Amino acid sequence: MSGFVFAEKPIRIEEGDGVYLYDDSGTEYLDAGASYACVPLGHGHEAVQTAVRDQLDRLTYVQASYPVGVRTELYELLADTAPGDIGKTWLCNSGTEANEAALKFARAATGEGQTKIIATMQGFHGRTMGALSTTWKDKYKKPYEPLVGDVDFVPYGDADAVREAVDDETAAVIVEPIQGEGGINPPTKEFLEAAREATDEAGAALVFDEVQTGMGRTGTLWAAEWTGVVPDMLTTAKGLGNGLPVGATLCRDWVAEDYGSHASTFSGGPVISAAAKATVETVRGEDLPAHAADVGAYLREELAGTLENAREVRGEGLMVGVEVKRGANRYLKQLAMDHQVLALPAGRTVVRLLPPLTLERKHADRIVEAMAEVVG
Ligand SMILES: *Cc1c(COP(=O)(O)O)cnc(C)c1O
Secondary structure, three states, X not given: OOOOOOOOOOOOEEEEEEOEEEEOOOOEEEEOOHHHHOOOOOEOOHHHHHHHHHHHHHOOOOOOOOOOHHHHHHHHHHHHHOOOOOOXXXXXXXXXXXXXXXXXXXXXXXXXXXXXXXXXXXXXXXXXXXXXXXXXXXXXXXXXXXXXXXEEEEOOOOHHHHHHHOOOOEEEEEEOOOEOOXXXXXXXXXXXXXXHHHHHHHOOEEEEEOOOOOOOOOOOOOOHHHHOOOOOEEEEOHHHHOOOOOEEEEEOHHHHOOOOXXXXXXXXXXXXXXHHHHHHHHHHHOOHHHHHHHHHHHHHHHHHHHOOOXXXXXXXXXXXXXXXXXXXXXXXXXXXXXXXXXXEEOOOOEEEEOOOOOOOHHHHHHHHHHHHHHOO
């Protein structure tokens, strides 16, 4: 029998256009999850489609050790957008690889004996062995143990705990500016500032995992901007190529200068570089982070004002979590099958909304109406 190793959903999606997806019978769905934030510009955005088509015609692939215009331009663009003095880029194909690289870079660039990684409870950083070791939930880890050792977990938001955990054996602290998979949990400013101070003192690297929060989702291009904290590395993926597989580890010079020998055959191929460049240019050019802040605030207010059975509505920009009183999965099913609204879970009791950043108020209204019917 053919098929894939994980269960598929009962809707066959065949086309996409903007904030909408269409199944094989032509039924229209409002895409309120953007397939885990992967299409910030909406489906089939002309700028990205054209850039990718042109690049395919010109040059599909050349190994990363030959400079190629589009990749060099992407490096410049990312350095220009990155917070503080972060200026160097490592390109890869996914979020977990971006974090894998960050963990390796931290081990290589810090001193002898600095091997320990500090991560957060409820955190999620990917599923390859290194990134998985810094992921919290046993569900993801148990079958694969033993993992890469030397990882300590601190409660997310606990400034004293992170101060205490970081010492002269620490290579890195890895943290999401808002926890996505863990339930859309915003940080405290004190926590991120404590992580910054402690890593500075220890000569360790602070890594912001912006795989989900990046590309304007939380109201600024990078969430780091509103946290006011500049990390040593910023990892990103999901929305970076508007649906094409590209990830990046953005580094300060001290990390990039001593990164060891990490490499990957497909690092920064011309086609995904063209996709990422067009995506970043469009997100910036159309001021979509500000739009996400505006529509996101509207969506959260309307949800909080309308839903009587929600425990909490939280998030920033268009990264929204609705904590419900029962398991979220049956609500998600009803939203999809009865109201043609596609949303996501974040843990057992949170409905997660990560729509394209091009979402308009009328689409937000439709999400709120469907949620009101289903959640009440
Ligand atoms: C999705 C995600 C990852 C893993 O990304 P993949 O592309 O699935 O490997 C890592 N960190 C965060 C915060 C994520 O949301």
